[in-house]
Amino acid sequence: MVYEQFNRLVQLLLYAAVLLAIALLVIAARPVHRYRGSFPLNPAERAPILDDWDNPAAFVRVTHLAAVELPAAWNAPEFVCMEVRYERGTAPTALRFDDQLPQALWDQRGTDDLIVLPRDVSAFIFNGSQLMFIQDALIARIEAEYRIRARWFGTASLILAKNQAAETLLCYTFIGSGTPAIPPVHLLRFTVENVAVARAPALYVSYDSAQSETSVLKKVGIAEYLASLVMDGSAAVQRKQ
Amino acid sequence: MLITPNVQALYANKPAVTYAPSHFQDARQYVLICIQGYNVPDTLLDVGTSANGAYTFAALPTLAPSRISWMPFYPFLHCALNRLAGLSLVYTGIFITTLAAGVAVFFAALTLRALGVARPALVALTVIAPLFGATWLFLPGADALFLAMSMLGLWLVVRPPAAGPRGEALRTLAALPLGALILLTKPNALPLVPALAFAFLYQSWRRSLLAGYTAPFNVFIADVVIDQTRPLLRLFRVADERRVLRYDWPPLLLAAGIGLGMAFWLAYSSTISGVPFYFLDQQLNYWGRAWAAGDLAGMFRYYAQMFDLANVGQPWQWQPAWNLAASVSVLVPAASRRVPIVLRGMLLCLVVFIQFAGLAHNANERYLGSTALVGLAWAAWIAPVEGRQRPCVLRYAVVVGFAACMVVLVVGYMFPNGLPIFIGIVDGAGVSPW
Numbered sequence: 311m312v313y314e315q316f317n318r319l320v321q322l323l324l325y326a327a328v329l330l331a332i333a334l335l336v337i338a339a340r341p342v343h344r345y346r347g348s349f350p351l352n353p354a355e356r357a358p359i360l361d362d363w364d365n366p367a368a369f370v371r372v373t374h375l376a377a378v379e380l381p382a383a384w385n386a387p388e389f390v391c392m393e394v395r396y397e398r399g400t401a402p403t404a405l406r407f408d409d410q411l412p413q414a415l416w417d418q419r420g421t422d423d424l425i426v427l428p429r430d431v432s433a434f435i436f437n438g439s440q441l442m443f444i445q446d447a448l449i450a451r452i453e454a455e456y457r458i459r460a461r462w463f464g465t466a467s468l469i470l471a472k473n474q475a476a477e478t479l480l481c482y483t484f485i486g487s488g489t490p491a492i493p494p495v496h497l498l499r500f501t502v503e504n505v506a507v508a509r510a511p512a513l514y515v516s517y518d519s520a521q522s523e524t525s526v527l528k529k530v531g532i533a534e535y536l537a538s539l540v541m542d543g544s545a546a547v548q549r550k551q
Numbered sequence: 552m553l554i555t556p557n558v559q560a561l562y563a564n565k566p567a568v569t570y571a572p573s574h575f576q577d578a579r580q581y582v583l584i585c586i587q588g589y590n591v592p593d594t595l596l597d598v599g600t601s602a603n604g605a606y607t608f609a610a611l612p613t614l615a616p617s618r619i620s621w622m623p624f625y626p627f628l629h630c631a632l633n634r635l636a637g638l639s640l641v642y643t644g645i646f647i648t649t650l651a652a653g654v655a656v657f658f659a660a661l662t663l664r665a666l667g668v669a670r671p672a673l674v675a676l677t678v679i680a681p682l683f684g685a686t687w688l689f690l691p692g693a694d695a696l697f698l699a700m701s702m703l704g705l706w707l708v709v710r711p712p713a714a715g716p717r718g719e720a721l722r723t724l725a726a727l728p729l730g731a732l733i734l735l736t737k738p739n740a741l742p743l744v745p746a747l748a749f750a751f752l753y754q755s756w757r758r759s760l761l762a763g764y765t766a767p768f769n770v771f772i773a774d775v776v777i778d779q780t781r782p783l784l785r786l787f788r789v790a791d792e793r794r795v796l797r798y799d800w801p802p803l804l805l806a807a808g809i810g811l812g813m814a815f816w817l818a819y820s821s822t823i824s825g826v827p828f829y830f831l832d833q834q835l836n837y838w839g840r841a842w843a844a845g846d847l848a849g850m851f852r853y854y855a856q857m858f859d860l861a862n863v864g865q866p867w868q869w870q871p872a873w874n875l876a877a878s879v880s881v882l883v884p885a886a887s888r889r890v891p892i893v894l895r896g897m898l899l900c901l902v903v904f905i906q907f908a909g910l911a912h913n914a915n916e917r918y919l920g921s922t923a924l925v926g927l928a929w930a931a932w933i934a935p936v937e938g939r940q941r942p943c944v945l946r947y948a949v950v951v952g953f954a955a956c957m958v959v960l961v962v963g964y965m966f967p968n969g970l971p972i973f974i975g976i977v978d979g980a981g982v983s984p985w
Contacts, residue, residue: 313797316716316719317798320723320798320800320804323724323727324803324804324807327727327804327810328807328810330811330814331807331810331813331814332814334811334814334815334817334818335814337818338814338817338820338827338828338829339827339828340821340827341825341826341827342821342824342825362823404587404588405587406587407587407590408587409579409583411583411586412566412568413567413568413570413573413574414567414569416586416639416640416641417639417640
């Protein structure tokens with residue numbers, strides 16, 4: 311190869327590098343619309359919990375939504391109850407950002423399973439009250455009284471392996487400065503662990519409120535509510551033999 | 552050996568830390584990139600309560616720190632060593648760093664020999680003990696790897712042209728990906744670009760002289776511009792005299808590779824974050840600079856803080872002094888006739904660029920003093936001159952003495968006190984805008 315030919319080739323390589331760099335800078339200059347936050351979830355709808363680039367990490371479906379009233383003699387508050395079905399999606403698992411991860415954990419490999427913890431159901435409400443799941447003592451009393459066995463949300467973590475689903479009965483109320491009560495309007499968001507959640511479905515719930523475009527709660531007694539779940543073949547609630 | 556016990560002592564009551572140097576400052580971030588990947592600060596705007604209590608999310612990703620500021624090549628080596636060799640991530644950093652320091656010395660010796668410096672194998676050890684910055688090279692951060700990669704690049708730049716066309720083509724083509732890798736090790740490769748442009752012009756001039764070119768260096772620069780714009784000149788029917796020019800392309804390709812690596816990292820970081828020029832945004836808005844590029848008045852204000860006699864001993868007083876000392880010390884080998892001209896010219900370009908761009912950061916000695924160029928220059932500075940075989944003991948004593956002082960200062964005083972931290976130009980109340 312003569313010197314001039316070699317020179318010409320290197321010049322072409324430099325031009326190509328400059329053009330490639332310009333193309334990359336054009337990509338870098340474009341703002342990318344990465345929608346993050348919550349989006350509305352409708353009851354009975356199978357909605358995705360989304361990782362970046364709209365990759366579904368899991369799916370969530372809410373059914374049997376009601377304001378459940380316990381017997382007056384129990385002196386217990388009303389609870390919002392619903393059956394929640396989780397399914398594993400396709401998004402890869404990712405460890406939660408932790409700047410102080412102990413060195414003993416540095417060599418541990420992550421799992422492909424997703425996990426649902428109590429903190430993965432969060433409520434947004436503007437009156438300062440705090441979400442409170444149904445307590446163990448009340449759960450035991452309900453199961454004994456109505457002869458059912460249920461997988462209550464918050465009592466144990468849910469594991470979502472690939473191609474698997476898990477159902478749970480979610481009951482909660484809100485505790486503020488006064489007695490526990492269901493507020494007129496609140497928002498309930500569903501997330502999962504072991505994955506980077508960018509967008510999560512949120513259920514807009516209203517109760518005794520004129521607020522429109524929300525899931526309006528209807529009051530039912532606990533016996534009627536559990537019976538409807540059993541009758542519909544719920545995987546979260548079974549009748550004791 | 553000096554550093555480890557001192558750093559370990561900082562974590563005496565923290566059982567989560569087994570080996571402190573790999574948990575210290577930047578070192579931990581590189582490991583966590585391997586484990587957790589790069590993060591974009593959460594931009595969820597919801598504010599509310601969960602069963603565990605109240606929480607909020609940051610509104611703007613540009614104002615919170617992201618690991619995107621730590622480049623990917625070093626964590627890639629962490630992962631590779633951990634996955635392929637099974638070495639614990641607690642120790643991969645110190646393994647790579649130690650190996651990189653050895654590679655840096657090896658290529659420094661080759662580079663010094665190519666430059667005609669006497670006793671290259673001995674004086675090459677200077678690159679891991681420069682006056683400023685040596686301490687960082689022994690922590691499991693990316694500094695030692697950056698030194699090794701850029702030393703390999705400089706060896707490619709200064710080594711004599713290969714005998715055959717195939718060897719020359721290989722040397723030339725290898726420079727482009729190597730430049731990208733150097734940038735993807737540390738963004739501090741950017742200030743090397745003007746220095747490499749100088750090396751391209753200087754070495755091309757030297758090669759052209761051997762091929763019969765006779766004009767001086769400044770005329771050669773004009774001839775290069777004319778030669779490269781010849782198609783344009785023909786378009787406007789401008790007659791030009793053809794001269795014998797011989798180009799030495801590797802420095803320019805290395806610089807192009809650095810630029811390409813930067814463009815890639817900007818595109819990648821912007822794509823995963825959604826923020827245009829996200830990496831640059833983080834550098835400017837989160838980490839900050841001492842002064843804006845080209846703001847010479849700001850530069851003078853920054854260095855004038857040294858003379859704030861009402862606040863003697865304050866960090867905003869001694870940090871500019873320390874940074875200026877790191878920059879000025881570089882001018883010692885740059886002004887010495889013992890040092891090869893190509894290195895002296897490159898050093899000057901490096902220092903001027905860093906000062907112009909406001910990159911006198913919280914650890915200028917780390918960004919300037921521990922670079923391959925400065926290390927090589929000090930090595931050439933202590934090497935015996937032609938015709939004299941005995942080493943100059945005083946020069947050795949200067950380098951070793953200052954390096955030892957820096958280790959004591961950085962490890963014995965700064966690290967235990969959470970320093971160095973970045974302080975830019977402070978206002979009247981001693982508050983930094985950063």
